[in-house]
Amino acid sequence: MSESSNPLRSTHWFGQGGKDGFIHRSWMRNQGLPPHLFDGRPVIGICNTFSELTPCNAHFRTLAERVKRGVYEAGGLPLEFPVFSLGETNLRPTAMLFRNLASMDVEESIRGNPMDGVVLLCGCDKTTPSLLMGAASCDLPTVVVSGGPMLNGKYRGEDIGSGTHVWKFDAEVQAGKMSMAEFSDAEGCMSRSAGHCMSMGTASTMACVAEALGMALPGNAAIPAVDARRHVLAHMTGKRIVEMVHEDLRMSQIVTRSSLQNAVRTVAAIGGSTNAVIHLLALAGRMEIPFSLDDWDAIGRKIPTLVNLMPAGEFLMEDFYYAGGLPAVLQMLEANGMLEGEAATISGASIGEQNTGASVQDERVIRPIDNPLQANGGIAVLRGNLAPDGCVIKPAAATAELMQHRGRAVVFDSIEHYNERIADPDLDIDATCVMVLRGCGPCGYPGMPEVGNFALPAKLLEQGVRDMVRISDARMSGTAFGTAVLHVAPESAAGGPLALVRDGDEIELDVAGRRLHLHVDDEELELRRAAWQRPAPRMASGYQRLYHDHVQQADSGCDLDFLVGRRGAEVPRESH
Secondary structure, eight states: OOOOOOTTEEEEHHHHHHHHHHHHHHGEEEEEEEEGGSSOOOOEEEEEETTTTGGTTHHHHHHHHHHHHHHHHHHHHHEEEEEOOTHHHSSSSSSGGGGGHHHHHHHHHHHHSOOSEEEEOOOOOHHHHHHHHHHHOOOSSEEEEOBBOOOOOETTTEETTTTHHHHHHHHHHHTTTHHHOOOOOHHHHHSSSSSSSSSSSSSHHHHHHHHTTTSSSSSTTTTTTTTTTHHHHHHHHHHHHHHHHHHOOOOEEEEEEEHHOOOOOOEEEEHTTTTTHHHHHHHHHHHHHHOHHHHHHHHHOOBBBBBTTTTSSSSSSSHHHHHHHHHHHHHHHHHTTSSSSSOTTTTTSSSHHHEEEEESSSSTBBOTTSSBSOOSSOOOEETTTTTTEEEEOOGGGGGGGGGGGEEEEEOOOOOOHHHHHHHTTTTOOTTOOOOEESSSTTTTSSSSSSTTTTTOOHHHTTOOOOOOOOEEESBTTTTTSSSSBOOOOOOGGOOOGGGGTTOOOOEEEETEEEEEEEEHHHHHHHHHHHOOOOOOOOOOSHHHHHHHHHOOGGGGGGOOOOSSSOOOOOOOOOOO
């Protein structure tokens, strides 16, 4: 029976007499569940993003079973349910388009069903923020279990990273330095076990964010997917969520402004993905916590990058775990006054207490505070007449010599225009130019794809050029690298200044000064604006049209405007 002082939410289903209670219990019993499981014990929903079309999460059936063992051990009833699974590697036009749809699936599944607490099984990039966002709008006791990263990729004696080496190898092929046979061979060497990207891409970043927010047990971020300790963590999480239900420890008590600040500092310290900016802004909106791009810049500005992982560094997630994992990083940040140590966690201890005793085992992978990979590792937020509402760049993944740069624009109006034009051997472009890609924002694409690190022309690659300033209203993969200015807001399809740039215009990038400036006078820009026409939505109906009409811009987190905020998990009206 329940140890809670008040009846649990699930008793409104399973604890009722008459026909309604009969219906709820009887049909559940067709799965072989004995009647004593409906005696008032906590019912734990296990939100599973398993899908064979989401290869990063394809091992989640086993992970769910481990969570169930822990729930049963603690005296709860685990019930697994599926939600829309966002496979970054397969889903077109981009998984980001469907992040908000998946969050609606999660929210309504939780609210409409007999759950007292929820375990979110996350892994691939957008599964973590979508599940957190949906659960946030319900605000039940909630925990995260990440699927864990793959083992290190191995190719001809070299460690290769998910995504990171795709971009590197592709550039080498275009430059004539790598054969297609070698490229094909590397394909089978990169993804060699269950799990998500083992570089510090968005999946690994968001697993770290979940732990830094206090929403996961310590160690969640880095344990490899195939390591037995991942199963132990899942089991212990199952036990803990039952205790949280008895304690009525809700998500709103864990995700606070302090924990969001910790997450921002963590992203800087790990050299994390720029995608985390959008996802945390969206989560803050769901939790009704004021949080802005300026907060990101201010909080993360002086945090050193300590974790030496690709794409910013040289190691991978497997190495990170052996080196001490995220607990060691968080302990180091707190010891140096860079963490809100009193922030709550799902463990019941504060984040500082939770990581007491964690230590670094390999200083090559987790660098000392006085010998960081980069002294200022925070994601930089830039503004100017080209990005009045802001844009971002990841200094840790950029070329230092290009952080202050002025060059003439070479403009691509869409990804199709880019693909057509970049192959032209007569394209007027050199290494000093600034490449501009538009039509790739939340409305314009739609969904804001990860094309912001668009490749350089082959003729420059053949000359040995490997980086140029690139500006877009797109995102880029957390596994990518380069001097890429991303998330320009407002986007071009919404009438932002990016829509007005023409070939030959001078653009100035000044990361230290937090400035992105188009050197065209205001009068000329107004003439161009008067001639500009807003593009029509790519779909006139269906979800894409709903998304187009209601999506917020990147500086607000790209949530749908009507999904912002908490709606709670009040028991709905009876169904029969």
